[in-house]
Every structure is written in C-alpha cells, then in structure tokens.
Amino acid sequence: MIKIKFSTQFSDLHLIRQTPNSSGIWGDCQFFIDQDVEECDFWVVYDEPSRTEKTKCSPENIILITAEPPSVKSYNKNFIKQFGLIITCNRNIKHPNIIYTQQGLPWNVGLRRNEKWSTVETKTYDDFKTTKYIEKNKLMSTVVSNKSFTEGHRKRLTFLKAVYDYFGSQVDILGIETTPVFGIENKVNDKWDAVSKYKYHLAIENSSYPDYWTEKLADAYLDGAYPFYYGCPNISDYFPEGSYTYIDITKPEEAIRIIEETIKNNQYEKSIDKIKEARDLVLDKYNLFALISEVCNSRISSKAKSNIIIKPQSIMANDRKFFKKIVSGISCLVSERRKEIYPNQYIKGG
Structure with a gap:
C-alpha cells in the first residue's frame, strides 16, 4: 500500500x-x-x-x-x-x-452548513455511486455567491441577473451565503437542495482558464442535472459531447438564446445517459x-x-517581512554608528 x-x-x-x-x-x-x-x-x-x-x-x-x-x-x-x-x-x-x-477540486454537494456555519456531510462517494436516477420536478436553477472581488465574479453576477430578468420564475436563484446577492434568492444549506430537483443548472465559473473547472460543474453532474456551463475553454477534453452546453456569459443575449433553445429541444431528456457518464467521470476519474x-x-x-x-505561504510571507525588518534595523544601526565614527562626512553643506 x-x-x-x-x-x-x-x-x-x-x-x-x-x-x-x-x-x-x-x-x-x-x-x-x-x-x-x-x-x-x-x-x-x-x-x-x-x-x-x-x-x-x-x-x-x-x-x-x-x-x-x-x-x-x-x-x-x-x-x-x-x-x-x-x-x-x-x-x-x-x-x-x-x-x-x-x-x-472537491465537491460541495452533500455538505450541509449548520447554524454555526460549520459543515456536516450528508452524502458520500457511495451515495452518489449507487444513485440510479434522481426525479426532477423543477426546470432550472443556479447558485449565486456574494463574492465580487474579481472581474470574473462581477461578470457572473451581471449575467445571472440578466438570466433572471429574462426567465423570471422559470429559473430559481439560490444562495448559500447568509447575505442575499439580488434579494430574490432562497437560501439553501446544501447544494443537493439547489440542484437535485432541477433538470437544468447554470454552472458559471468565476474565470476562464484552460484546465480549470470546479465543483460548480461536478456538483451538477452528481445531482443529475444538465449544465449550462461557462469557464474552462477546453472542457471538451474532459466531458463528452451532449453532457453540457457551453455558453459565453460575455455575450448575454446569445447565451440566453442558446439556453432557451436547448430547453425547448428537451435536451435534458435526450442527455440522461450522457449525464450519467459525466457523473461517473467525476466520481472515478476526476475525483x-x-x-x-x-x-x-x-x-x-x-x-x-x-x-x-x-x-504555509502565509507564514513564509511573515518570515520574509520579519527578515526585512531585521535587515532594515541592522542597516539603520550601521548608519547611525558610521555617523558617530565619521561625523564630518554627515555635516550638511560640508
């Protein structure tokens, strides 16, 4: 072993x-x-x-x-x-x-946050592995975060607001944080509740880099939902065609049109086997x-x-700051000592 x-x-x-x-x-x-x-x-x-x-x-x-x-x-x-x-x-x-x-990147689905904001596991690898089919009775959801410190975070929030303005009650905006982002979302304590009942899920990353995709996509597959995805530009290297629809949130009108057409085409029903294939990849290959x-x-x-x-990086940074302070302190002492030994060199105008 x-x-x-x-x-x-x-x-x-x-x-x-x-x-x-x-x-x-x-x-x-x-x-x-x-x-x-x-x-x-x-x-x-x-x-x-x-x-x-x-x-x-x-x-x-x-x-x-x-x-x-x-x-x-x-x-x-x-x-x-x-x-x-x-x-x-x-x-x-x-x-x-x-x-x-x-x-x-680790999954979030199957972790429930309690009142003290600590987490309790509700589902494990074995639970997801043995789940055959999840009954869906709602159309589409997304989970919003109140993070907005990068341009990617802000673009995501702008796009999700545009989606809500267009689809209205057809999309449920759900939040994990205690502070609402739009004031319209319902709070959930486990992403299972935010995705498992829905046929479609908006999985929007906070950035777009090759080989970077997160639990936002993995959680959708573990919950058996068909994702509208934005983020990793080479996501097709990881998941099969027909298991997701890629959208560009920087072109909101086009993305919304694609979402609407995909839903009208009953893509979820056509892609159930592909979603299961993607789920197995999340569980057994990309785990x-x-x-x-x-x-x-x-x-x-x-x-x-x-x-x-x-x-940790934080400790190393503090060590470096401490070292700089020591060097700076020694330099000051040397400078003061030189002034004492060679006072004529430090007389202004001399």
Whole structure:
C-alpha cells in the first residue's frame, strides 16, 4: 500500500467522504488526511497546509495541487520551491516539474452548513455511486455567491441577473451565503437542495482558464442535472459531447438564446445517459483521490527519504517581512554608528 500524507487548510470539506466507504483508501493508496505521520511515500498539499508540518519523505515526492485560478490567488516562489511537483492550471507558476491538468477540486454537494456555519456531510462517494436516477420536478436553477472581488465574479453576477430578468420564475436563484446577492434568492444549506430537483443548472465559473473547472460543474453532474456551463475553454477534453452546453456569459443575449433553445429541444431528456457518464467521470476519474493515485503510481521511486518541513505561504510571507525588518534595523544601526565614527562626512553643506 502506498502511504500518502495529505495536508490542506480546508478541513471543513470532509474530503474523506470522496473515497469508497469513507475509508481514506483509493486503489493501492492509503491517505492520511491532516494527520501527523513520521514517514510517507508521498506528501500531497492541496492549496497550502494550515500549519507548519514535517515528515520523512523523498523530496521529489512532495506534491502541490493548486486550488484557485491565477485571478484569485498567486503562489510565491519560495512557497513553490518546497515541492518536487506541481499539479495546476496556472501557467504563471515557474517550476521544473509541472503537470497541467484539472485539479480534482472537491465537491460541495452533500455538505450541509449548520447554524454555526460549520459543515456536516450528508452524502458520500457511495451515495452518489449507487444513485440510479434522481426525479426532477423543477426546470432550472443556479447558485449565486456574494463574492465580487474579481472581474470574473462581477461578470457572473451581471449575467445571472440578466438570466433572471429574462426567465423570471422559470429559473430559481439560490444562495448559500447568509447575505442575499439580488434579494430574490432562497437560501439553501446544501447544494443537493439547489440542484437535485432541477433538470437544468447554470454552472458559471468565476474565470476562464484552460484546465480549470470546479465543483460548480461536478456538483451538477452528481445531482443529475444538465449544465449550462461557462469557464474552462477546453472542457471538451474532459466531458463528452451532449453532457453540457457551453455558453459565453460575455455575450448575454446569445447565451440566453442558446439556453432557451436547448430547453425547448428537451435536451435534458435526450442527455440522461450522457449525464450519467459525466457523473461517473467525476466520481472515478476526476475525483481528487483518483487524480493523486494516478500521479503517485506513475512516480514511484526508491530514492532516499529525508526530513521535510512544509510551511504555509502565509507564514513564509511573515518570515520574509520579519527578515526585512531585521535587515532594515541592522542597516539603520550601521548608519547611525558610521555617523558617530565619521561625523564630518554627515555635516550638511560640508
């Protein structure tokens, strides 16, 4: 069994539920999620760890999987240097060993937020795997977020408002956050409630980069809905034709026309088998643990292990600021000492 240490700052995602029987095992790989282990064959960091951690591992088997597109998050070079391999969509990252592919971003569907805003799992890999068909009694939905700090976020909100203005009661605008975005959405605590009853779902990313697609699309398939999708421009490399309709939210009138025609064409009913095929890909191929297992099995080596320490990017940034303060302080002391020793050099006008 290949022993894999897995570290992330997103403990509320209950990632172990994405493995069969919530066992933490995928094929011949055993995952130790946010656990201290003395030694491992691979160490995978998803986005960044929540704290400084250490273990014994081969340096080339330290893997970073990025979680955000370049428009949302950047990774500094000192943080990147800690890893032997990077799995990412981000072409701005400089590293000798990079795999450009989808990043296995975790599902949100099947996680319910309680009153204290913590999460409780309601569905697991096994639940989705054994679901044959989900009865649909509503037409179309989308989930909005109140995030608006990037241009992509703002474009998404503008487009979804245009969709609501055109379709009215035919589309349900649903929200996870406590603060409404448009003032018209109903609040849901689990994306299962936001998608599973609907034939169609608007899955709109906050950006458009090759190989970057998220739970917005994966959740639609797990809920058995037909997605109108915007985001990853090479999404056809991942999912079969007939399992989605791609729209361009920067051309809202054209996108709305495509949505309307697709619904009139009863595309959901025609695509049920394709949706199931896409769901199985989400579960068994693009699953975070399937991705890691495939990569690790292709990189098994007998190179010597050594003691490895990984620091979060935030701590490294603070360390750098502290170092700069020390250097600045020393420079000031040296300058003041020089003035004491060579006072004539510092007399104005002298």
